[in-house]
Amino acid sequence: MTDRLPHEKGFHVSWDQLHRDARALAWRLQGQGPDEGAWRAVVAITRGGMAPAMIVARELDIRVVDTISVKSYNHQTQAAPKIIKSPDMDVIGDGTGVLVIDDLVDTGKTIEAVRRHMPKAQIATVYAKPMGRPQVDTFITEVSQDTWIFFPWDMALQYVKPYRGTD
Numbered sequence: 001m002t003d004r005l006p007h008e009k010g011f012h013v014s015w016d017q018l019h020r021d022a023r024a025l026a027w028r029l030q031g032q033g034p035d036e037g038a039w040r041a042v043v044a045i046t047r048g049g050m051a052p053a054m055i056v057a058r059e060l061d062i063r064v065v066d067t068i069s070v071k072s073y074n075h076q077t078q079a080a081p082k083i084i085k086s087p088d089m090d091v092i093g094d095g096t097g098v099l100v101i102d103d104l105v106d107t108g109k110t111i112e113a114v115r116r117h118m119p120k121a122q123i124a125t126v127y128a129k130p131m132g133r134p135q136v137d138t139f140i141t142e143v144s145q146d147t148w149i150f151f152p153w154d155m156a157l158q159y160v161k162p163y164r165g166t167d
């Protein structure tokens with residue numbers, strides 16, 4: 001196990017921002033598939049890849065959507081990645097024409113495991129850190145390695161006290 005704390009910086013992503021960035025990812029992937037530009041399926045890396053994968057599948061009109069589940073983190077601590085649920089390999093095959101989507105690549109360990117499973121798939125993430133960047137084929141925004149990305153599903157709006165209080 002690797003202790004990944006502390007992260008110097010935080011990058012907070014709102015639902016709006018995630019929607020924009022996932023759409024930008026879809027835009028970048030559009031027309032790049034092997035069948036006259038089309039992709040035949042989307043595989044989301046659960047759980048973080050599910051919202052971006054849904055947005056990409058919607059934008060690119062892909063109706064075949066499956067999941068792969070890789071468990072490697074417990075909060076901010078990383079263990080060896082393990083595939084605990086595989087997509088339907090009769091549909092996915094070696095991954096040709098398949099888009100694999102995740103929210104981010106950090107060390108690249110998760111994607112390394114996924115690529116072994118589907119060597120011909122196109123792997124795309126919305127965000128990327130430098131260490132994992134060589135593992136992905138396409139991404140939208142890079143953040144530094146010492147930044148922890150906070151996703152909207154992990155956050156809640158909170159009251160903030162004004163600078164100049166009355167109490």
Ligand SMILES: O=P(O)(O)OC[C@H]1O[C@H](OP(=O)(O)OP(=O)(O)O)[C@H](O)[C@@H]1O
Pocket residue numbers: 045046047048049070071072073074102103104105106107108109110111132
């Ligand atoms: O590049 P890596 O260092 O392997 O890290 C990236 C992975 O870590 C997070 O998932 P996590 O395993 O926390 O599971 P979750 O998506 O279910 O939250 C994130 O969603 C990526 O899938």
Ligand code: HPA
Pocket residue numbers: 073104106147148149150151
């Ligand atoms: O920066 C991160 N944010 C959320 N989950 C993660 N899993 C690995 N790195 C991160």
Ligand SMILES: [Mg+2]
Pocket residue numbers: 045046047048049102103
């Ligand atoms: Mg994940």
